Amino acid sequence: MPYIRIEVTREGVTQQQKQQLIAEATEMVVRVLGKDPATTFVIIDEVETDNWGVAGRTVTERRRMTAPRPAGTPADPPGG
Structure with a gap:
């Protein structure tokens, strides 16, 4: 009875994308391990x-740091 857990950031993953993840993850386990899809x-x-961190910072903070700035917007001061 395989149990597959997929974790993603909450950023607009559609129902269609979720269905595709579920279908293709199930297909992979059936193909690779020969498991029954009814019990996967x-x-x-x-x-x-x-709530998701990478390299010591939250994803929110990392995205804010790498977001393009509108023209003429000053950069944040160091540490701020």
């Missing part, structure tokens, strides 16, 4: 970007 469980967890 797929869970998709959506995590807020404030």
Whole structure:
């Protein structure tokens, strides 16, 4: 009874994309391990970007740091 857990940030993953993830993850386990799709469980967890960290910063903060600035907008001062 395979259990597949997929974690993504909550940023507009559509129902269609979720269905595709579930279908293709199930197909992979059937193909690779020969498991029964009727007993293969797929869970998709959506995590807020404030609750997901990479390299010591939240995804929210990293996105803010790399977002393009409108022309003429001053950069934030160091540490701010």
